Amino acid sequence: MSEELINAIADLEEERVIMLVKQKIKNGETPLEIIEQCRLGVEIVGQRYREESYFLSDLIMSEEILRGVVKIIAPYFSEKYGAEEEVQVVIGTIEGDIHDLGKNILIYLLKSVGINVHDLGVDVKPEEFVKAVQETGASILGISVILTFCIGGIKKVVDLLDESGLRDEVKVIIGGYPVNKRVKEYTGADHFEDDPTEAVELIKDIVKNAE
Amino acid sequence: MMNLTDNWNELTPDEKFEARFESLKAAEGVEFVNEEIEEKYKATVQRLKDVIELKQPDRVPIAPNIGFYPAEYAGITAEEAMYDYDKLGMAWEEFNQDFDFDFLVSTAMIGPGPVFETLDYQLYRWPGHGTEPDTSYQCVEDEYMKADEYDALIADPSGFWMRNYLPRIFGSLAPWSQLGPFTDLVELPFVGPSMFPVGLPDVQEAFEKYLEAGREALEWIQATGEIDGKTTATQGVPGFLGGVTKAPFDVLSDTLRGTQPLMIDMFRRPEKIHEAMEQIVPIMIETGIRGATANNNPMVFIPLHKGADSFMSREQFQEFYWPTLKQVILGLVEEGCVPFLFVEGAYNKRLDLIADPELPEGRTYWLFDKTDMVEAKKHLSGKAAIGGNVSASLIKTGTPKEVKDYVKDLMENVADDGGFILSTGVVVDDAEPENLKAMIEAAKEYGVY
Numbered sequence: 001m002s003e004e005l006i007n008a009i010a011d012l013e014e015e016r017v018i019m020l021v022k023q024k025i026k027n028g029e030t031p032l033e034i035i036e037q038c039r040l041g042v043e044i045v046g047q048r049y050r051e052e053s054y055f056l057s058d059l060i061m062s063e064e065i066l067r068g069v070v071k072i073i074a075p076y077f078s079e080k081y082g083a084e085e086e087v088q089v090v091i092g093t094i095e096g097d098i099h100d101l102g103k104n105i106l107i108y109l110l111k112s113v114g115i116n117v118h119d120l121g122v123d124v125k126p127e128e129f130v131k132a133v134q135e136t137g138a139s140i141l142g143i144s145v146i147l148t149f150c151i152g153g154i155k156k157v158v159d160l161l162d163e164s165g166l167r168d169e170v171k172v173i174i175g176g177y178p179v180n181k182r183v184k185e186y187t188g189a190d191h192f193e194d195d196p197t198e199a200v201e202l203i204k205d206i207v208k209n210a211e
Numbered sequence: 212m213m214n215l216t217d218n219w220n221e222l223t224p225d226e227k228f229e230a231r232f233e234s235l236k237a238a239e240g241v242e243f244v245n246e247e248i249e250e251k252y253k254a255t256v257q258r259l260k261d262v263i264e265l266k267q268p269d270r271v272p273i274a275p276n277i278g279f280y281p282a283e284y285a286g287i288t289a290e291e292a293m294y295d296y297d298k299l300g301m302a303w304e305e306f307n308q309d310f311d312f313d314f315l316v317s318t319a320m321i322g323p324g325p326v327f328e329t330l331d332y333q334l335y336r337w338p339g340h341g342t343e344p345d346t347s348y349q350c351v352e353d354e355y356m357k358a359d360e361y362d363a364l365i366a367d368p369s370g371f372w373m374r375n376y377l378p379r380i381f382g383s384l385a386p387w388s389q390l391g392p393f394t395d396l397v398e399l400p401f402v403g404p405s406m407f408p409v410g411l412p413d414v415q416e417a418f419e420k421y422l423e424a425g426r427e428a429l430e431w432i433q434a435t436g437e438i439d440g441k442t443t444a445t446q447g448v449p450g451f452l453g454g455v456t457k458a459p460f461d462v463l464s465d466t467l468r469g470t471q472p473l474m475i476d477m478f479r480r481p482e483k484i485h486e487a488m489e490q491i492v493p494i495m496i497e498t499g500i501r502g503a504t505a506n507n508n509p510m511v512f513i514p515l516h517k518g519a520d521s522f523m524s525r526e527q528f529q530e531f532y533w534p535t536l537k538q539v540i541l542g543l544v545e546e547g548c549v550p551f552l553f554v555e556g557a558y559n560k561r562l563d564l565i566a567d568p569e570l571p572e573g574r575t576y577w578l579f580d581k582t583d584m585v586e587a588k589k590h591l592s593g594k595a596a597i598g599g600n601v602s603a604s605l606i607k608t609g610t611p612k613e614v615k616d617y618v619k620d621l622m623e624n625v626a627d628d629g630g631f632i633l634s635t636g637v638v639v640d641d642a643e644p645e646n647l648k649a650m651i652e653a654a655k656e657y658g659v660y
Binding site: 056064 | 607641
């Protein structure tokens with residue numbers, strides 16, 4: 001497989017990526033082949049972030065480049081790519097809290113290692129978390145929180161999971177600035193993590209064990 | 212601009228620094244309840260000045276960042292604190308009385324709910340208006356300035372603010388987008404055509420809302436001025452803040468372009484960011500100085516956001532963030548002010564850069580959150596006062612003993628030769644009172660020189 005596109009994505013060379021994608025379409029490469037090369041490039045971006053040679057700004061830029069790629073190849077898709085894939089992680093920021101940077105970093109890193117994520121967004125009600133777990137059958141629920149006074153909402157999610165008989169089906173991981181062992185115990189979550197890189201490793205382990 | 216003395220423009224930066232602290236210490240207009248309280252006030256101002264000048268004070272000053280916690284402590288909601296100034300006064304007075312911090316825990320940062328409501332403020336959600344009545348306000352980031360509007364901002368920042376930005380962040384001022392710039396008014400034939408948009412019914416309505424918001428803001432500032440003034444006079448606590456300003460990069464990132472779009476701009480249109488920031492520098496300097504003079508306090512608060520370790524690379528920090536922030540710092544110091552830089556998140560990979568040899572020694576204060584304090588001291592020792600960093604989690608979920616141990620550790624390893632202020636790493640909206648008290652006790656026990 002051509003390394004050119006993979007490297008251009010990894011090095012965040014926007015103009016070069018767009019040029020290469022157009023060229024590849026012209027040469028008859030399929031959208032799925034192109035997407036796969038992009039995915040490999042993104043994997044390197046994620047790796048560099050975890051090695052601390054890339055930063056939030058680089059993740060954001062690589063997403064923006066991918067949006068440009070998708071725009072070019074969208075008309076060549078016969079069906080929606082990835083729509084039928086199984087959701088492994090449901091994630092969202094708890095009710096009352098509209099911070100999303102940390103959550104978005106984690107989603108990016110998870111996708112870069114091939115884990116499927118369903119993002120509920122911010123200010124998510126406890127009931128909506130439970131409903132999403134029910135509908136997707138995800139084995140991991142990630143709840144992000146920044147504001148200490150929103151921590152009570154997480155406890156409510158865990159209680160609701162209990163009541164609906166889903167508690168044993170799903171591992172609850174809490175993440176964000178204020179989480180620690182005490183917060184984990186208070187909310188009844190299974191794990192806590194305030195570093196997205198560590199969270200990726202944790203989730204990879206859980207997914208592997210579940211298989 | 213208003214000046215502190217008649218000969219202000221003849222003073223050197225050092226003389227201006229002295230004059231500002233003299234004026235803070237003199238506390239003109241404050242009627243202290245007794246001499247002892249007045250002495251306490253003066254000693255505290257001296258303690259702060261000593262720390263800023265990197266001398267050893269009598270004891271480590273205690274100045275945590277307190278947000279909405281006094282509301283919860285006194286049993287009122289955050290919403291009540293923003294709307295009912297009697298309750299605001301009661302709560303903050305009780306808090307200031309019960310917690311013996313060295314400086315005033317001011318009502319000023321809470322903000323006037325009625326003003327935001329009249330203006331139909333879109334940039335924030337606040338208690339009862341998008342957030343729960345008992346939670347703090349939160350900023351709603353968006354692309355309030357589009358990528359193709361840099362040139363308009365650069366050509367005329369004030370005009371851009373009035374006719375583009377404000378109509379987007381205040382629903383009530385949306386009609387202002389129809390106004391012409393004031394710079395149209397240059398000669399007789401220009402006046403009529405330039406004035407007529409002001410007469411449009413929806414523009415008139417917007418101005419009425421603007422006037423109403425002004426009346427409400429005046430009411431609020433009178434109320435909070437009275438509350439804070441009374442606390443100062445009875446408790447002998449000086450204010451900790453004079454002005455507020457921001458790093459030019461954060462002005463663009465926090466509220467104009469938004470974090471994500473601005474980070475993309477760093478790759479796509481770096482020269483536009485640089486041009487825009489150069490325009491914003493003098494505006495941010497002037498804002499900070501004006502606040503310091505009006506509030507008679509040299510400390511100018513600068514909360515730092517998007518330059519933190521995890522947000523951008525060191526190279527990007529050096530190219531985009533630091534040069535214009537440094538210009539703002541130098542501009543403030545030039546006028547005798549003390550830049551109070553609040554590093555949210557961590558600056559572990561920036562410490563050598565902010566220890567910039569071109570910044571004057573003993574004229575700035577850096578408050579840290581998740582930065583390694585021992586490393587911070589190593590880099591900034593002899594250059595700048597530092598403070599920090601009892602965490603929000605410790606204050607909320609720790610025990611008094613854990614808090615005391617943490618403070619003791621700071622005193623022994625970071626504060627040992629002065630130039631240090633004990634504070635919290637973040638703004639406290641939620642706490643356990645005995646932990647805050649433990650913080651004060653520990654500072655008085657272990658922080659005496």
